[in-house]
Amino acid sequence: MLVPKISPSQTLGPALKRALGLLPSVLYTDASESNVAGEPAVWAQVSASDDVQALLNSGLSVAVIGADDDDLAHVGGFDRARLALRYASASEDDSDLSTITRAATVGINRAGAVILDLTAQQIGAATGSVGVEAQGPPPLAALVRAAERQVIGANGPVRVLVELRGSSEGWTLGLLSRVGSAGASAVVDAGILGVGDDCTGRLELGAALVAACGLSSDRTDGLVTTVVVDEQRACLGVAYSNGASLAAALASGDGVYWSRKRGLWHKGLTSGATQTLVGVSVDCDADALCFRVRQQSPGFCHRQTNSCFGPAAGLARLAQTVADRRLNAPEGSYTRRLFDDSALLRAKIVEEAGELADATDPADVAFEAADLLYFAMVKCAAHGVSLADVERSLDRKHLKVIRRPGDAKPGAIPAELKAPTPAAATPEVSRTSIQNAGIRAALPGEKIALRVYSADELSESERDALLQRPLVDSQEIMRRVRPIVDAVRARGDAAVLELTAKFDGAQMDSVVVRAPFNVPELADSVRAAIDQAYANVRCFHAAQLPADSAVETMPGVTCRRFSRAIERVGLYVPGGTAVLPSSALMLGVPAQVAGCREIVLATPPRPDGSIVPEVLYVAHKVGATAIVKAGGAQAIAAMAYGTESVPKVDKICGPGNQYVTAAKMLAQNDSDAMVSIDMPAGPSEILVVADATSNPAYVASDLLSQAEHGPDSQAVLLAVGLSAAQMAAIEAEIDTQAARLPRVDIVRQSVPKGFCLCVSSMADALAFSNAYAPEHLILQTDSASDYVKDIVNAGSVFVGHYSPESCGDYASGTNHTLPTYGYSKMYSGVNTATFLKHITSQELTRDGLANIAQTVMTLAEVEELEAHRNAVAIRLKDL
16 A cells, blocks of 8 residues: 655645545654544654653554664553554665564564665565565565464554655655565655646656555456445445546545546536545455545436445434435424424433433343434434544544543432442452553563562452463454355365465465375484484374273173274464474374374475475375365365365364464364364463472473464463572573574563462462463472372473473474363363274174163153154064
């Protein structure tokens, strides 16, 4: 997208100011200078001296701050979606792309947007035009894809913006197109933009917008589909645009399109049904425009209706009806009375509000709410307030970060309804406040530390809050995943190839590689390590194979239970550019031991479309029959439903991000898929129990071994009777070891989200651990083995000083695919039984049937199932 930048020193013409107000976002170098008409989201550069909270509360949408600011503490505690970090390199080297690296490792995990200050040559290098060999997606495109995976609830993915370093006059349409094609937005000085006749020596705004958005058309005539919506974003119809019509629309501020028959089409110029342009936006795939308009009567459609898709409904229809009746209501009608008699209208609003307040039945609540909304809209229409005005007020309230206490006005609550308040009542801490208050990532140079609490000082609700995991907007994630799953179901391999190119940057001709695999050479040390891990994991999982059982429950009645392998299993191995042979081992070995006939392994390909060699070697060792070169939700969907080349499986196992988990849950709940999964999953987590016998360095290393997985990884320490000096030693080790890690930027985010809870006894520690139900539980104490019997809920337990979690992750023999998010209360980790199903049989002799017949027939009669009774009775006649 194009984001104009406006400075206090600039003088913009009224036509340009109006046109800039139609764009989704505008960036100001001074927040106090917001004076563009329209409804763009206002971004502004702030500094440590600014009252950021006050600016955000006054309507600023996004605060932009330098990532190298020495004091970022003043922006802590805000919704990250409203923070943008600016990255600028001090290097004069035009091939230096360190700003992109820093934004990828820190910025997109911390803010809702990152802004990169790059030279024209650096933009060329970052988009693959100069100085960079074609090895995977260009750096800027790779950053955008990584940012798109960082979804911030309803705000959508993290945005990437590029500003031209030095003179903004260096922007050209070609340079804007490179940025737009990479999926980033371009920040362009408003002074070099123009509309209408004022474009001499400037970039025409429409052309700049097309270039910066990477806007394209798949039509042979080059026209771009344009969805026309009203101020409530209800669709009025569909039109077409091109560069000329877009330029005319931006210059005039009206609905101007390109007619396939008449050329430039100024909507309503002859009929009077004109449109005032309110906003212009581009869809997520940059192949369609959306014009938001204020439509004049009789409407958009040539049939004299407001919309081509039928009449409006709900509040939009009510607003239209009330606005029309304000002008046309007959004298003496009830609506005319309401408009003319303000006292009557006020009384009705108060009356309906009271009835809504008293309603309890859902149907009554809906009925009374509808009545109140009717009278509220009459009030609005009587004062010239539109539904769009109300929505704008709601949007402004949404931007506030400081709100009034929300108490009712004096006298609004009848005395009999007021709840008594004890004079010395202690306010109850909300269940999530302890998780959210003051938590932010550690800045470079700051100490990396867990939050510390004392169990003796916590209320019961505060303790419960510590048991909670980070909230996940599951509805938003499902909304994003469902179209991916539907696309794979509908279009099979073609959809998988398109999605893999989009998300992983790999252009491939085929989706599946079938055994036997062409296994590449590996370093001897790597091959030996994989072989050793394979042997240990296989040894442990082979010992889990269950024996068949047979029991004679009464004379002549023999019941048996025996296991059979699930025939077709899908194993998801996360990765892409990462190397994760351990996950392939942990899934493939138990499937092989169980005897699964078909083992399908799915893993994201590398940018060149190949499979990570180490994963390929493991697939060969575990007897995989096929490898699906795809990751994410598209891989899960392909295995769940099958495609032209991907075999359909009966069960899907393996870890993954929130999109993988969502796709697994969708498939499991769809009867058409007929597939089960191993377990739900969440961020990785570890809980360490330490006492005075623990080694501080060991404790810190175990906590960090999980904290480095991702920004939301959970690291919890239960300190049993530790002194201040012992606690200080552990804290020092955490900070020192973390600073040496290559993934320190991730650890700076995850460790502060974890916590240390100081307890007085091992019994208290184990009680909390069982309530928390961690994925990994480490008992770092001299007498660790004595406490294993007390463990009720955990994915896997690591017993004693010399049992680091890393051994379980790779080679001890236990499985590292474990339940997270507290699911160890009801789920087991992956094991041999994960890939088995158990079947029972019963065999009755003549005597056995005679012995049990009366019992069966009596119970069948009780349940009134005559056919059941008859199946026994008919045989008794032959005995």
